[in-house]
Amino acid sequence: MPHEARAVVAVKKGAPVEVLPILVPDPGPGDVLVTVQACGVCHTDLHYRDGAIGEEFPYLLGHEAAGVVEAVGPGVTDLSPGDYVVLAWRAPCGQCRSCRRGRPWYCFDSRNAGRPMTLTDGTPLTAALGIGAFAEKTLVAAGQAVKVDASARPEAAGLIGCGVMAGYGAAVHTGAVGSGDTVAVIGCGGVGNAAIAGASRAGARRVIAVDIDDGKLDAAERFGATDTVNSRGTNPVEAVRALTGGHGADVVIDAVGRPETYRQGFYMRDLAGTLVQVGVPGPEMTIELPLIDLFARGGALKSSWYGDCLPSRDFPVLIDLYLSGKLHLDRFVSETIGLQDIEPAFAKMQRGEVLRSVVAL
Structure with a gap:
């Protein structure tokens, strides 16, 4: 049964984003449902809003996120409800020519969720970078959810999912x-x-x-x-x-x-x-x-590309560095905001006033 959640949607090119109710389906085979706790505001989200990446509107924005697994789909064996995860926009397929050559950090067929999230009228949403995490809940491929130490503050941990790792x-x-x-x-x-x-x-x-x-x-x-x-x-x-x-x-x-x-x-x-x-x-x-x-x-x-990272290998390492005081992730967090504050955060980012605004849910 679909889950209703509030989310930030870019409805049309160049228009201000809107906070709208969306429907997030139950996880299908190989997918996980994640309750989002925090998500950073990245330039890539602004590029999506402005149509600089594609024309597949409406877009569900947000991709630099940490949260908790709420449910897993059939075939998912390495994650369980309650696991604390950072979301990645690269989930190596293991089958493409790059993965077969031992270069999964260049995977050419990265995995995403098998079912689309939608507006309440059934309109499919295009999830930014295959994630869509300016939302109370999101659906991703299991390989996109990397389990990390749960003691890491989500506002800081989520930033590893894009900008810090890059x-x-x-x-x-x-x-x-x-x-x-x-x-x-x-x-x-x-x-x-x-x-x-x-x-x-x-x-x-x-x-x-x-x-x-x-x-x-x-x-x-x-x-x-x-x-x-x-x-x-x-x-x-x-x-x-x-x-x-x-x-x-x-x-x-x-x-x-x-x-x-x-x-x-x-x-x-x-x-x-x-x-x-x-x-x-x-x-x-x-x-x-x-x-x-x-x-x-x-x-x-x-x-x-994404810091040539392998999320399953690198995210836990960076979280461990953070928890040991060797990587100061908290210094990247300029402010915490709500879903309704994305447009002002975009303006601050464009003016160079912040390193990262972070949505806390």
Whole structure:
């Protein structure tokens, strides 16, 4: 029997979101029903609202969430009602060509719930990133619900489900930051500060935060940045080179995802250095670089998908780091809000006033 719940829905492109009643079905084979406790407000949700990701309206927004399993469907054996979980938007299928080659973090056929959630009139909802967690309850594939230590505060734990994992993994997995490396991170929002925390945790001897906002640079220092560069009035490439003996950084992480920041990151690297793009660009953006520079500078240009993470492996590790005081997730939580406060939270995010607004249910 369907469960009625309040949820945040983007009904049509560019329009303010609405809090509406929805129907969440009982879990079918391989699915779990989750009572959501907290969900972070991410730029991706705004992209969905504005039609920058797709046109499959209405969208059920929200995807950075923690909660408790309420019911499991047939065939689910590794989760039980009462389990505390963080939701992931990648649930490896185990069968695609990437999974079969031992690279499940690149799964090309990630699992989602088998039954749609709907408006009360039966209109199917498209769940953002296959989750849809700005809701009192949501239905996901069992592989999307990762069991973690229940003592972790849900407002902090849920952030691992997207932004924190993306940034942390961009440094640790994609960028392969190692002991003694120099690292520059462009953009010190939630993802960028998670990359700073990951680089610091991986043993980088110098972590340089680059942003145009002094407040964000102050926050970056609290996550482990050893140096800061305000690029509003300073050439960031020259500044990073000056801080690295004239060479450039071993690893540069672009957490903004714009042509100008990508170009800065490309030239901010040392010879044979690595550039990681984790900031999500708009579909209209393009980049042009001299081919001779691509050849002569060498190194690696990488895109980081979800921090190249394997949620079942990485989420519990990050939660353990949080509980031991080695990953300060609470510092990402700028405010807690209700479902009715999503539009103001979007505006604060666009103005750069918050790292994360978190809906507490």
